[in-house]
Amino acid sequence: MGIADRKERDKEELREKILHAAKDLFLIKGFEKTSIRNIADQIEYSPGIIYHYFRDKNEIFHALHQEGFRQLMAKMSVLASVRNPIERLKAMGSIYVSFALENPDMYDLMFIKEAPIDHVIDLEHDDWKEGGGTFNFLRGTVQESINLGYFKGHDPEALSYMIWSVVHGMVSLSIRKRCDVVLASRKDSIVSDALDEFYKIIDRL
Amino acid sequence: MGIADRKERDKEELREKILHAAKDLFLIKGFEKTSIRNIADQIEYSPGIIYHYFRDKNEIFHALHQEGFRQLMAKMSVLASVRNPIERLKAMGSIYVSFALENPDMYDLMFIKEAPIDHVIDLEHDDWKEGGGTFNFLRGTVQESINLGYFKGHDPEALSYMIWSVVHGMVSLSIRKRCDVVLASRKDSIVSDALDEFYKIIDRL
DNA sequence: TTGGATTATTAAACAGTGTTTAATTATTTT
DNA sequence: AAAATAATTAAACACTGTTTAATAATCCAA
Incomplete structure (x- = not known):
């Protein structure tokens, strides 16, 4: 199941990228002042994508x-x-x-x-x-x-x-x-x- | 200067009304979830009026x-x-x-x-x-x-x-x-x- | 009492927010 | 190559704090 694995890894990769960007931004700007759009800009994706990896902003909070x-x-x-x-x-x-x-x-x-x-x-x-x-x-x-x-x-x-x-x-x-x-x-x-x-x-x- | 005094009192009255409404709402909903519009609704004035009595939301915070x-x-x-x-x-x-x-x-x-x-x-x-x-x-x-x-x-x-x-x-x-x-x-x-x-x-x- | 200045109040707009929707693009499977 | 599935996006919704210019109410002097 190597292909499914790689897909899984790719997905995980983007998840980590979101989390990483979220953490960076939040360490600079603070949590409430970091918006979903800010995070999306940082990783060069559209804001919507974040909702395919996290239910809402709180779930990002929870992961951090x-x-x-x-x-x-x-x-x-x-x-x-x-x-x-x-x-x-x-x-x-x-x-x-x-x-x-x-x-x-x-x-x-x-x-x-x-x-x-x-x-x-x-x-x-x-x-x-x-x-x-x-x-x-x-x-x-x-x-x-x-x-x-x-x-x-x-x-x-x-x-x-x-x-x-x-x-x-x-x-x-x-x-x-x-x-x-x-x-x-x-x-x-x-x-x-x-x-x-x-x-x-x-x-x- | 009784007239000026009364005006002063009227102004103070609305100020207190805003503060009272803000406190009430904030005790129910919490501070960040209480919006300027919520407060305005409560006192039956338009949102803009609040900015004639307080510089910004933080000044309400400060008064409380x-x-x-x-x-x-x-x-x-x-x-x-x-x-x-x-x-x-x-x-x-x-x-x-x-x-x-x-x-x-x-x-x-x-x-x-x-x-x-x-x-x-x-x-x-x-x-x-x-x-x-x-x-x-x-x-x-x-x-x-x-x-x-x-x-x-x-x-x-x-x-x-x-x-x-x-x-x-x-x-x-x-x-x-x-x-x-x-x-x-x-x-x-x-x-x-x-x-x-x-x-x-x-x-x- | 009327007219002008001042003040109080508002409606409307701006730029931003989190989130949802439907449409689009890319990928995989048949 | 066609159909199905998944990833991604653009656009909208309903909200936020705040500012602007316009309106309504009040006051003050002639």
């Missing part, structure tokens, strides 16, 4: 969303070798924050934008659960820490959510420029400074 | 943004009577979170949406600074706590940003439905559970 999670998980995977769960926890925080600050638009897409999460819930729920996912990695690390005697009296799941909230809060306030108003002078360092404050607290528990 | 901050600050003001800064800190967290969960769309507008923050920075910077503002209230409370011997070795400003990040992170992940995917079973209670975890940590410092 998945790619972002693959990237983040790849960055996290180096932590498998860190034995001490508290050390791993802190390293996770640093990786999470640096991923967000180095790829603010991708982070925005993954964790801030409202777009089609309903869609994501349906389609990605299984991926999340079986694939482990970043949150389960965090929850596991917290559980390990508790097993070693840290975080006494804490609920592992709620504590994990709190920890996620700290790092997400820091980077999302920064990305959406909410600290510029109130912390203009140190807006470039405040996130890493605040992360250090959090590490100090962890060390004292 | 200010209203939200007035609301939040009003809720916070009851805390002036709480003497113990640690108690006040925790009460602030609870008020902040409940404000966000009770007015998710308003919170979204104030702290999550990207819209015209540049505009806000220019216009609102002074309000923020002199009027105190929520963040300065937090910073002051943290400073008071430090003066009383709490949070030893911490930088008050960075610590304040970290604390803000915790509560903002919790509610914004919830509002933007990022916990639904990963914590479906307890998505309604996770925010308050996580806040409790944070309080436990504060109590142990």
Whole structure:
């Protein structure tokens, strides 16, 4: 079935081209300001073609969303070798924050934008659960820490959510420029400074 | 100058009507999905009139943004009577979170949406600074706590940003439905559970 | 009270959006 | 080579924020 295969590959190729163009444009102009026509112009096809590869603009969103999670998980995977769960926890925080600050638009897409999460819930729920996912990695690390005697009296799941909230809060306030108003002078360092404050607290528990 | 006054009042009245309609619609449909024409329909005027009262859609955003901050600050003001800064800190967290969960769309507008923050920075910077503002209230409370011997070795400003990040992170992940995917079973209670975890940590410092 | 200036309001248009439709071109199968 | 199928497009639809010029309403001075 070599011919069918090649056809399949050709189709996949154009799909990737659309996705690539979409990502490029969105990193420059932002997601909502990137139009279907912009993407079509970029790949030198007519706008209509995009609807043969994606149901709507949200499905492009969703595909990029998945790619972002693959990237983040790849960055996290180096932590498998860190034995001490508290050390791993802190390293996770640093990786999470640096991923967000180095790829603010991708982070925005993954964790801030409202777009089609309903869609994501349906389609990605299984991926999340079986694939482990970043949150389960965090929850596991917290559980390990508790097993070693840290975080006494804490609920592992709620504590994990709190920890996620700290790092997400820091980077999302920064990305959406909410600290510029109130912390203009140190807006470039405040996130890493605040992360250090959090590490100090962890060390004292 | 009674006539000029009345004219002024009439103008103000329509301005308020636009704002009211905009807020109503936006609470139902969301901000981006509320169009100028929708607002015009609601108040039974033509779309063009809105541009005689607001420069553009962002200026409506900005007006609602200010209203939200007035609301939040009003809720916070009851805390002036709480003497113990640690108690006040925790009460602030609870008020902040409940404000966000009770007015998710308003919170979204104030702290999550990207819209015209540049505009806000220019216009609102002074309000923020002199009027105190929520963040300065937090910073002051943290400073008071430090003066009383709490949070030893911490930088008050960075610590304040970290604390803000915790509560903002919790509610914004919830509002933007990022916990639904990963914590479906307890998505309604996770925010308050996580806040409790944070309080436990504060109590142990 | 009337006429002119000013102001408030509107209708219509512009350039853009996501999406759908039917028509066209290209490719594959018979 | 003809018929069937698939890929691609042009054109339209109903919407968006915003601007323009024209209209309607109001005010102010003579």
